Amino acid sequence: MTARRLIRTAVPVLAVLVAIGCRSGPSDGWSSRARTMVLTSGPSEIVMSSSKVPGYWARPVDGEDRFFLYTRDRSYETGSRIAVEGPFGPASGSEFHDETGEYVRMSRRPVFVLVVWKIGRAENAPRP
């Protein structure tokens, strides 16, 4: 009986401890997973699963890969140097072409879509 009571008390305590331990970096300020990038477009959008996804096109400061940063924040412009934090993964969708005004399927290279958890001007962020 005592053992069962002990387990009953221990499980939630353990769960809370694990939850606290698993939290990502500091809640204010940048975590170690922040990346610095340069925006290669102004506010843009792509289409995934038939939904319009707002954001920006960007490339890492020290790389050539193309990223689409998914965010609703529309306050940045082409060439801005930004720090961004969030998970990313490959995706296939349709890209909006300003010149033709049409959505064209992104099939040439895998495009990485980064889900922005946090975004800011690069001068406020830690150096990569």
Added chain:
Amino acid sequence: MTAATRASARLRDLGEEFSQAGILTKHFFGRLFRNDIVDFEDQMKARLVAVLSVLAVIVGWSSYFLVFFRYEFSPDVNTSWQDKNHVFLLVMILFGIVTLLEWEVLFPDRRDFVNLTPLPVRLRTVFAAKLTSFVAFIGLFSVAMNSFSSVAFALFLAQWRSDSVLFLVRHVLAHLASAFAACFSVFFACVFVNFLLLAVLPAGLYRRVSLLVRFALIGLFVFLLLTVLVEPGSLSGVIRSLAKLKDHGSPLLFRVPSLWFVGLYEVLLGNPDPVFAALAKRAGLAFGLSFLAFGLACALSYVRHFRKTLESAKGPRRLDRWRGGWDGLFQKLFLRTPEERAMGLFFSKTIRSSPKHRTVLVNGLAVGAALATLSVVAARRGAQVLGPDNAFFLAQSLLAVFVLLASIRAVVNVPAALESNWIFRITESTDRSRYAVGLKKKILGQWLLPFAALIFLAHLWLWKDGRAAGLHAVFCLFVGGVGLEALFFRFRKIPFAGAHVPGKLRLQTRAVPYLIGFLALLSALSGLEKALLGHPARFWVFLPVFGALWAFVWAGNTRFLKANALVFDEEPEPAMAGFPEDV
């Protein structure tokens, strides 16, 4: 009396009321599992766990396949709401079916009020206990149905929003809470329909119309369930283009109830999208209206039942007189011997007066109607020309006839007041085939003939060709006649009056061969009918051949019944099979 004494007395009263509410809640909750379909009285827990597990696996499996391939590596960029909507639609439909099985016991009936009112129990305690039992019932089913699903969604989707374990837990809880709200609203929407019927219709008509509405709703929900499992896009253009509608801010989006609760889900996860906030408000409204529906239904059931006595007089209705006249005519013309008359009357009166049997029959027919509708909708391309030269379409009427006969065959096995079968035991006559003949004549006259007339009218409206519609109805009637003989082959029981041992069909092992055989038969018969309708003169060959086939089966049945006595107590299959003694 001091204020302290009064407060103490008040507290004691409240405590007593709580304990009464607890007992009543347990009673009402238990009754929810003893409905007309599933008598859970024995082994209730085991069966309940099995049902809940099956539901959890159906929803969990669908969820896993939806989210695994889409979000394991690719990001969720505010697009997962479409997948959540799919699962919520499935959950709401499944729970709708569960609720319709509870249709008869949703509210305290007259007997409940008569039993409860002499006791020192307040009315508010009764209704509070009823509400608590409903909440427990909805909670049990919604948590079970979403147990795997909520974890699957949290595992694959939470990673794109936060890597905190707390968020993972929040994801699971948000899923469970919004699914509970969805089930709650479905449940009380059904309660509201029931209430509306009770409010609008006179008491006598209520039971009949309520049965019809239940049939329509079960048919609709089964159709929706199968469609959602196979191809939800075929339901409506709205379901196919939800994302585009959202992007364009279309008000059509607010007409899909499952989306209201997806909106709530997203809001609980902290999604700032204003569309989800508006959808969540709609979900809150639906949740609030559910309580209102409950209150109205309680008040009405009180007014209807409490103020009347249990033995209120029931005057004869015009419909009953008309039916009595038709029954009398049918008996004079077709049911010649006393055994046939007894069987015919016993069969029709039991079906008419027993809610249990009516419910089994209605549910069977509803599932059949849903299957036929689904087949037509699923093969729209093949069924675009719904004419006499479309074998697939012709098969739907045959399917409906077989479902009707199979439902009747299943229902006659379910005993009604088994202890009263002594009357048949002591009056059993030597010509036992008369019992079976009476029953089959009654089914033919009371069910199959009107059904064939219905098929004729529906096809006359569709084809505008009386001859083709008539021939189609005649074909269905003949096939139904032979099917009736086949389904009641060697049937040596009095309907509703013999103990039944379930599981004799061994569906666990034989369901698939049965299904394949049935589909092959259906396909062959519809092909044959198509050929006959193409050359109507061939019907003069078909009719005698089918007539001869029917006579052959009938003669076999009669011979068998002459040699074998009626069975009242069915024995289960022996657990161990032995060798015959002479081997």
